[in-house]
Amino acid sequence: MTKYLKMNAKSLLANPYILFWSILFIEFWVFMWAYIFGNYIPQVEEAVRIYSATAYGNLLMLSLSGAATTIASSLLYSSKSIRYVTKYTRLSPSRFLLENLSSSLIVLLTISAVMFVSVVGVFFARFGFVILPIDAIGLAFSIFLSTLFMYALSLFLNFLIVILRAPKSASFISFLPLILAFTAYASLWIDIKNAVYFSPFNCIVSICYYYFSGQIPPTGNFLMQGEKTFVDVGLTITSLVAWSALLIILDIILLKKMRGVGVEEIRTA
Amino acid sequence: MIVSRDLYVTYKWRQEPVLKGVNGTLEGKFLILGPNGSGKTTLFRAICALTNITSGEIIIDGKNVSELYATSGILSTNFQEVYTLIGSNVYDLIGLYIDLSNGDSELAFNIIEDLGLSSKFLRQRKLSELSAGQSKIVCTALALAMKAKHVLLDEPFEELDPAKKGKMVKHLNDYTGVILANTHETWLLKNLQDWGVFFMFEGILYGPLSVRDLLKAEISLVEEPNPLLKVKISNKMVNIIRGKGKGTLLTSLENLDRIYELAEETK
Numbered sequence: 001m002t003k004y005l006k007m008n009a010k011s012l013l014a015n016p017y018i019l020f021w022s023i024l025f026i027e028f029w030v031f032m033w034a035y036i037f038g039n040y041i042p043q044v045e046e047a048v049r050i051y052s053a054t055a056y057g058n059l060l061m062l063s064l065s066g067a068a069t070t071i072a073s074s075l076l077y078s079s080k081s082i083r084y085v086t087k088y089t090r091l092s093p094s095r096f097l098l099e100n101l102s103s104s105l106i107v108l109l110t111i112s113a114v115m116f117v118s119v120v121g122v123f124f125a126r127f128g129f130v131i132l133p134i135d136a137i138g139l140a141f142s143i144f145l146s147t148l149f150m151y152a153l154s155l156f157l158n159f160l161i162v163i164l165r166a167p168k169s170a171s172f173i174s175f176l177p178l179i180l181a182f183t184a185y186a187s188l189w190i191d192i193k194n195a196v197y198f199s200p201f202n203c204i205v206s207i208c209y210y211y212f213s214g215q216i217p218p219t220g221n222f223l224m225q226g227e228k229t230f231v232d233v234g235l236t237i238t239s240l241v242a243w244s245a246l247l248i249i250l251d252i253i254l255l256k257k258m259r260g261v262g263v264e265e266i267r268t269a
Numbered sequence: 270m271i272v273s274r275d276l277y278v279t280y281k282w283r284q285e286p287v288l289k290g291v292n293g294t295l296e297g298k299f300l301i302l303g304p305n306g307s308g309k310t311t312l313f314r315a316i317c318a319l320t321n322i323t324s325g326e327i328i329i330d331g332k333n334v335s336e337l338y339a340t341s342g343i344l345s346t347n348f349q350e351v352y353t354l355i356g357s358n359v360y361d362l363i364g365l366y367i368d369l370s371n372g373d374s375e376l377a378f379n380i381i382e383d384l385g386l387s388s389k390f391l392r393q394r395k396l397s398e399l400s401a402g403q404s405k406i407v408c409t410a411l412a413l414a415m416k417a418k419h420v421l422l423d424e425p426f427e428e429l430d431p432a433k434k435g436k437m438v439k440h441l442n443d444y445t446g447v448i449l450a451n452t453h454e455t456w457l458l459k460n461l462q463d464w465g466v467f468f469m470f471e472g473i474l475y476g477p478l479s480v481r482d483l484l485k486a487e488i489s490l491v492e493e494p495n496p497l498l499k500v501k502i503s504n505k506m507v508n509i510i511r512g513k514g515k516g517t518l519l520t521s522l523e524n525l526d527r528i529y530e531l532a533e534e535t536k
Binding site (some may be wrong): 002003004007010011015036068074077080082083084086087088089090091092093095142222256 | 289317319320337338339340341343345346348350351352353354355356357361364365366369370371375415417
């Protein structure tokens with residue numbers, strides 16, 4: 001390993017956009033879920049557990065997508081450097097991907113841990129129960145899958161901007177993870193049925209919900225009363241793995257093809 | 270050795286190419302002299318594989334540049350945009366690039382301190398927070414300290430005050446590898462007498478010549494027998510000739526942007 005892994009992780013962890021959008025902003029929503037949206041939740045451990053699982057799955061998805069947006073943006077600004085170091089230093093394209101992936105996962109897993117601690121802590125303060133996940137290893141696995149997908153997506157979006165030479169669309173494309181995450185957030189009130197298997201964002205929510213609560217998640221309508229259909233958890237895991245694998249393969253191909261976009265080109269676009 | 274074969278670069282489809290069939294073999298220490306906008310920087314970007322080549326090829330030590338990956342020690346450059354891998358302070362950034370290239374951090378900091386920037390200062394600033402001159406010093410020092418066989422320096426004297434330009438010339442002369450430096454300033458020729466020179470005008474590379482020949486060379490806009498070089502500028506043939514007192518002394522131009530004024534004056 002080179003110094004890059006450690007320095008990139010350090011740089012991302014100190015990034016003000018990640019600290020604000022992925023932690024501070026989402027912390028606000030943790031309190032909203034606990035003290036405003038949670039007013040109708042009965043003080044029964046099982047009910048609070050299901051509610052906590054819904055909150056954690058959705059807030060984690062939003063938090064990680066916020067971080068993915070920042071990672072995509074930072075990769076765009078360093079695209080010329082990525083091209084240069086992968087050609088003329090000992091950081092080969094595959095080694096760069098491995099070290100960039102590792103450092104980004106450190107950051108995304110740290111954010112996931114902060115979200116977990118704050119949901120458990122704030123919900124304890126609100127409801128008086130310490131709600132821990134039913135399957136901690138399963139939840140850790142689902143968090144890992146979620147972070148892997150978000151990383152692969154952010155890298156793909158960055159390469160897309162560079163290959164298409166579309167710095168004018170950089171802001172919009174970089175924000176796509178967050179935009180899509182908020183679209184998936186709508187499933188709290190809408191049943192999206194089988195579309196859940198095609199939406200990696202909804203898969204993240206479903207898998208986290210499953211391992212946190214031990215219950216099979218619905219395909220939507222989490223916060224609404226009425227009849228619900230339930231997901232096939234195995235299929236959601238398969239879908240998320242397939243999305244991540246597809247994006248990583250595309251990332252590897254695009255990394256060798258892209259020549260970078262200059263910082264000035266992005267600023268003046 | 271860097272070889273450019275019939276190199277064309279076009280930035281936008283159906284626009285006039287920036288490089289129009291550049292041919293040349295670059296080995297040793299060479300200056301590429303040309304006015305602003307002549308294609309010098311584009312040529313360097315193409316050599317570094319930082320821009321798309323429309324046609325032709327760049328060969329570095331027998332290998333096509335498009336096929337080079339993880340070849341530490343073969344090429345370095347002072348383009349600021351290649352030193353933005355992470356957003357850390359400049360001191361740590363230098364450490365990172367030296368680590369990635371197995372370079373010489375002592376050499377980097379010696380050059381940087383010689384040109385007036387302290388390590389303490391570098392720990393407090395990001396690269397984007399430096400002035401243009403300070404950034405040029407850091408990037409050029411990094412390019413030299415990466416210990417690459419070929420060093421491409423884009424306008425290494427730009428934004429430096431005269432004293433610092435002199436010090437930078439000394440560091441370039443001390444370097445033992447291949448250096449290609451592009452500039453539009455001709456005043457520095459007398460300090461780089463052992464170097465070779467290519468000219469670049471309107472996307473075409475001319476040369477090489479030796480700096481020693483150029484120090485006494487003149488620019489003439491009338492047909493001359495046996496010129497050192499004939500170049501085409503604004504559809505006009507310009508002759509670079511041995512000094513006979515007939516033309517304008519090349520070094521008196523200070524920078525090559527003035528060559529267009531000369532061409533205009535004779536119309």
